Amino acid sequence: MAFTFENGEWNLKSGGQVWHLERLAKERPRPFYLYDLDSVSERARAFAKAPGQVHYAMKANAHPRLLSVLRQAGFGVDVVSLGEMQKALACGFSPQRVIFSGVGKDTEDLKAALAHRIFQINAESFEELQALAVLTASTGQTADVAIRLNIHLTAPTHKNIQTATEESKFGLDLRLLPEVLSWLKTQPQLRLKALAVHIGSQILDVSVFETMSRKMGELFRDVKAQSFPLERLDLGGGLGIDYQNDGAEDFPRLQRYFKALSAHDSPAQLLLEPGRFLVARSGVLIAKVVYVKRGVSRQFAILNAGMTSLMRPALYDAYHRIEPLRVRGGERETYSVVGPICESTDVFAEAREMPRLAAGDHVAIFEAGAYGAVMANTYNESPLPEQWSVLDGRMEVL
Numbered sequence: 001m002a003f004t005f006e007n008g009e010w011n012l013k014s015g016g017q018v019w020h021l022e023r024l025a026k027e028r029p030r031p032f033y034l035y036d037l038d039s040v041s042e043r044a045r046a047f048a049k050a051p052g053q054v055h056y057a058m059k060a061n062a063h064p065r066l067l068s069v070l071r072q073a074g075f076g077v078d079v080v081s082l083g084e085m086q087k088a089l090a091c092g093f094s095p096q097r098v099i100f101s102g103v104g105k106d107t108e109d110l111k112a113a114l115a116h117r118i119f120q121i122n123a124e125s126f127e128e129l130q131a132l133a134v135l136t137a138s139t140g141q142t143a144d145v146a147i148r149l150n151i152h153l154t155a156p157t158h159k160n161i162q163t164a165t166e167e168s169k170f171g172l173d174l175r176l177l178p179e180v181l182s183w184l185k186t187q188p189q190l191r192l193k194a195l196a197v198h199i200g201s202q203i204l205d206v207s208v209f210e211t212m213s214r215k216m217g218e219l220f221r222d223v224k225a226q227s228f229p230l231e232r233l234d235l236g237g238g239l240g241i242d243y244q245n246d247g248a249e250d251f252p253r254l255q256r257y258f259k260a261l262s263a264h265d266s267p268a269q270l271l272l273e274p275g276r277f278l279v280a281r282s283g284v285l286i287a288k289v290v291y292v293k294r295g296v297s298r299q300f301a302i303l304n305a306g307m308t309s310l311m312r313p314a315l316y317d318a319y320h321r322i323e324p325l326r327v328r329g330g331e332r333e334t335y336s337v338v339g340p341i342c343e344s345t346d347v348f349a350e351a352r353e354m355p356r357l358a359a360g361d362h363v364a365i366f367e368a369g370a371y372g373a374v375m376a377n378t379y380n381e382s383p384l385p386e387q388w389s390v391l392d393g394r395m396e397v398l
């Protein structure tokens with residue numbers, strides 16, 4: 001890890017340079033994100049052993065410099081909106097490395113995907129396939145499509161990020177597949193090249209990925225036997241990280257994940273769409289303690305960053321490590337760490353024990369590189385946080 005704690009302070013090291021985070025924070029009046037992009041490239045290298053072709057789920061973090069690190073590592077992208085697609089293309093990804101997922105792609109989105117002749121459109125419903133059929137029939141174009149299936153698998157994760165429970169809005173319900181397949185036979189301009197799945201996010205128990213891969217392998221064999229030009233299985237993303245610690249377990253878990261994905265027992269080529277695993281640990285959100293305020297039975301550390309900068313704790317009760325950038329003395333205290341936003345859920349941590357804080361101190365909220373800045377919003381007219389990044393000894397803001 002290139003964020004290191006030495007002599008009582010947190011630093012970021014890259015290419016022989018050392019940045020003292022407290023010093024950086026003092027120069028910046030507003031909360032900001034800081035990304036260690038060397039760590040993203042290290043994680044990308046770990047995917048050299050992946051059992052398939054990697055398409056980074058750019059919804060996790062779409063910072064242009066980060067995208068360019070992953071593009072140079074040879075990854076494609078998984079996008080879920082026209083905005084993401086345009087950004088990926090502007091960052092130099094070839095349309096032939098773009099997968100377009102998403103449950104509500106409208107005519108404009110589909111037209112753009114067809115115009116760019118992207119690698120694969122992941123349709124999530126019969127209705128979306130029908131819209132695609134109309135568009136392609138009117139232009140005489142062909143399109144390579146995947147059907148994202150809801151295979152009714154409850155992933156062991158927070159219910160707000162499960163995506164394949166029976167009533168989930170994502171994917172085509174497995175029970176509708178036979179009807180859709182017989183209709184597809186009448187639409188030769190739509191070439192069914194892949195079956196896709198994504199069962200949820202922040203999954204640590206990899207055994208569910210094995211079940212998923214087996215099931216998808218069975219479906220691949222079945223559908224292939226019905227003379228569709230199937231070539232690949234898109235197994236989505238979803239591998240989590242342990243937010244309670246700094247990541248020693250991540251790489252062994254990644255190997256177990258690769259093994260689990262290989263259970264499909266079919267001739268399919270695999271596609272993977274990892275997001276969080278690649279980028280979560282690369283980012284910290286740095287904020288200032290505005291007040292330490294006494295309550296009746298607790299004390300609040302009130303930060304200048306809130307749920308508008310990092311929504312995960314408010315949305316999913318997510319745990320993030322929080323550390324003061326500089327520690328003086330050995331005293332520890334327990335705080336409710338909260339933001340300034342006018343919402344009771346604007347809480348980063350309840351009853352968190354940590355080194356003693358004082359007004360004017362700065363803290364780092366760790367593991368904020370995935371689903372952090374991309375979900376930031378301007379409620380209460382909060383400005384969006386700046387995003388700084390370090391790569392090969394160079395710091396930049398974009």
Ligand code: LLP
Nearest residue numbers: 057101198201202237238273274275276371
């Ligand atoms: N592929 C598809 C189709 C997806 O919907 C997602 C994430 C991924 C890949 C990447 O999943 P990952 O490897 O990052 O788990 N905002 C939530 C997470 C939402 C995930 C949405 N889909 C959070 O902060 O935990």
